[in-house]
Amino acid sequence: MNAWLTQHRAAFVQAVRRLAGNPFNTLLSLFAIGIAMTLPAFGYIVLDNLRSLGHSASGGQQISVFMAQDASTAQVDEIRQRLQQLPGVNTRFVPRAEALERLQAKQDLADIVASLPRNPLPDAFIVEPTDISPAALDTLRNEIADWPKVAHVQLDTAWVKRFDAFLRLGKLALTLLAALFAIGLIAVTFNTIRLQVMAKAAEIEVARMIGATDAFIRRPFYYFGALQGALGGLIAAALVFAALAQLAAPVSELAALYGGDYRLRAPTGIEVAILTGLGAFLGWIGAQLSVSLSLRNFD
Incomplete structure (x- = not known):
């Protein structure tokens, strides 16, 4: 058990060093991932706020x-x-x-x-x-x-049905958008890991010659992809918070003009954790695909 933990800790440290080794390229990749995750995440928050606004609208649900x-x-x-x-x-x-x-x-x-x-x-x-x-x-x-x-x-069933149809259409569009950007995130991670494997080709050959297993070779790249995705998710959450902060005052002023008092709901801690975990999962998938295909060239 201790040996297993030591191996994973070493792989994690190696992945962190690779992220920090080329900060400029790392930042570009993180922002590309963060922006890709921001749009569906922001769309989800906007739809949730619209649903809440519809629930609180006078007479709509009474x-x-x-x-x-x-x-x-x-x-x-x-x-x-x-x-x-x-x-x-x-x-x-x-x-x-x-x-x-x-x-x-x-x-x-x-x-x-x-x-x-x-x-x-x-x-x-x-x-x-x-x-x-x-x-x-x-x-x-x-x-x-x-x-x-x-x-x-x-x-007023007509109003309720129109609003419900609008929300369902928004959910469908958001799901399609999220799927497209998830593929894009996997592609970014795939390409980043592929370049790293190519750069470490000689090192991988030597490691295999002295008996390193494929699991040992793959592990740092998996951690790299997961860390890159998780950090991209955190950047996406920060961008969503920044966008909501900019919209908070105009939305409150608009609500006041209609005699209401409405505040935009920001993402909760659980939603930020889900976004981060989703980024890590997609990054791990991209790393797994990239390493699996790249290591075939060494066989």
């Missing part, structure tokens, strides 16, 4: 339940209890008197409301489900509409 005018207090309380028993649903009751006061507060409607002989507005409930997929919203709306003394259930 179901308005209007009671019948002749509904008694007991019947309204019964509907309130049934709504509270639904899983994954937040409910807010809007009494008819409160709704009338809101209309009276609007200057352009104050005179009209004052001329009404009685309050024409019904009691209502604002239902906010946690599952806002179009299918789940339609199912919930149809269920509530069948309850007694429920006069009307309002839901």
